[in-house]
Amino acid sequence: MGSNALDLPIIDMAKAYSNREEMAKKVVHGLENSGFLFIDNVDKLDYDGLYKACKWFFDKPIEYKRTVMRNFWNPENKNIYRGYFPVNEGEPSRKEGFEFARDIKENDPTVASNNWFYEKSPWPEEDGAFPFKSFLQGTYEILHNTALEILRLAAIGLKIEENSFDEIFAYRPCTTFRLMHYPPWEGEPPKSAYTDDGKVVITPAHTDTNFLTLLTRFNYGGLEVQTDSGEWIEVDPRPGSLVMNIGDTFSRMMGGRFKATRHRVIDIQEDRYAVPFFFTPSYDGDIGINFMTKATGLGPEHKVERYGPWVLDVIKYQKKYFEYRVLPDIEPKEH
Numbered sequence: 001m002g003s004n005a006l007d008l009p010i011i012d013m014a015k016a017y018s019n020r021e022e023m024a025k026k027v028v029h030g031l032e033n034s035g036f037l038f039i040d041n042v043d044k045l046d047y048d049g050l051y052k053a054c055k056w057f058f059d060k061p062i063e064y065k066r067t068v069m070r071n072f073w074n075p076e077n078k079n080i081y082r083g084y085f086p087v088n089e090g091e092p093s094r095k096e097g098f099e100f101a102r103d104i105k106e107n108d109p110t111v112a113s114n115n116w117f118y119e120k121s122p123w124p125e126e127d128g129a130f131p132f133k134s135f136l137q138g139t140y141e142i143l144h145n146t147a148l149e150i151l152r153l154a155a156i157g158l159k160i161e162e163n164s165f166d167e168i169f170a171y172r173p174c175t176t177f178r179l180m181h182y183p184p185w186e187g188e189p190p191k192s193a194y195t196d197d198g199k200v201v202i203t204p205a206h207t208d209t210n211f212l213t214l215l216t217r218f219n220y221g222g223l224e225v226q227t228d229s230g231e232w233i234e235v236d237p238r239p240g241s242l243v244m245n246i247g248d249t250f251s252r253m254m255g256g257r258f259k260a261t262r263h264r265v266i267d268i269q270e271d272r273y274a275v276p277f278f279f280t281p282s283y284d285g286d287i288g289i290n291f292m293t294k295a296t297g298l299g300p301e302h303k304v305e306r307y308g309p310w311v312l313d314v315i316k317y318q319k320k321y322f323e324y325r326v327l328p329d330i331e332p333k334e335h
């Protein structure tokens with residue numbers, strides 16, 4: 001890899017059927033190497049609409065945002081996992097966001113009532129200027145189907161049954177769709193926002209925890225990924241394209257063969273918007289290690305492990321994200 005160019009594979013969804021084998025190989029190659037890919041030509045995906053949704057919501061006053069703010073910041077509200085989170089002054093992660101999911105059937109007796117992964121998403125009241133809820137719910141389904149299509153390509157590239165990954169997303173995925181606004185730093189950023197190489201971040205280095213991320217980043221700069229040699233390289237904006245990467249969940253299932261690449265966002269000193277779709281299995285979805293053994297019948301033992309309990313342990317007790325530390329446990333730990 002050159003010193004400041006990142007040659008990411010481009011997956012053209014318009015060729016997902018006509019050139020299926022070629023695209024499948026590219027997906028696998030990208031996930032085995034850089035861990036980041038561009039996704040072109042997603043049918044019906046409206047980037048301008050997503051930008052309008054961000055502006056419509058984030059330009060509103062804080063009193064308005066408080067109506068959907070999480071309980072951690074607004075104790076009047078019940079939502080603890082979905083909804084709005086404000087900028088937290090002093091944190092190196094400088095963003096406000098709105099998160100929602102696809103709601104499940106109300107009072108589903110097969111979902112524990114304390115399972116907040118499935119709490120209903122709160123929606124802000126609309127003023128007629130932009131169809132916020134219906135537009136975003138429609139976009140959720142487009143991205144859900146795109147992610148599944150990409151996983152089918154990955155399965156073909158891995159020479160396993162095409163729908164091998166479908167099952168854990170088919171029923172009640174825990175996917176989070178998040179709109180984000182990064183306001184520029186005001187005054188001196190906190191020390192924790194400075195990197196070893198002397199830059200200022202608005203999102204510190206991390207791997208995603210979920211399964212697969214499809215990121216709409218409009219045409220902003222600032223996104224950097226870390227190469228195997230530890231170098232940080234910017235992902236150039238690519239208009240009309242999504243950036244895809246995978247999270248710890250998928251990488252771990254694949255024994256590290258597919259990479260969850262570390263990335264960060266550098267301060268661009270202007271308002272920045274980004275919209276990640278965090279594609280995530282269902283709470284009970286099997287994300288156990290040695291997935292390839294499950295898919296092929298060959299290899300080291302695969303043990304069934306449920307996504308929900310595993311990920312809660314990661315975000316609450318291992319990564320200790322401050323906004324998740326406060327989330328209650330859902331079930332006693334298994335021994």
Ligand SMILES: O=C(O)CCC(=O)C(=O)O
Nearest residue numbers: 203208217223265274276
């Ligand atoms: O804003 C971006 O470009 C990336 C954000 C990101 O990495 C994340 O939210 O996990």
Ligand SMILES: [Fe+2]
Nearest residue numbers: 206207208263
């Ligand atoms: Fe990320």
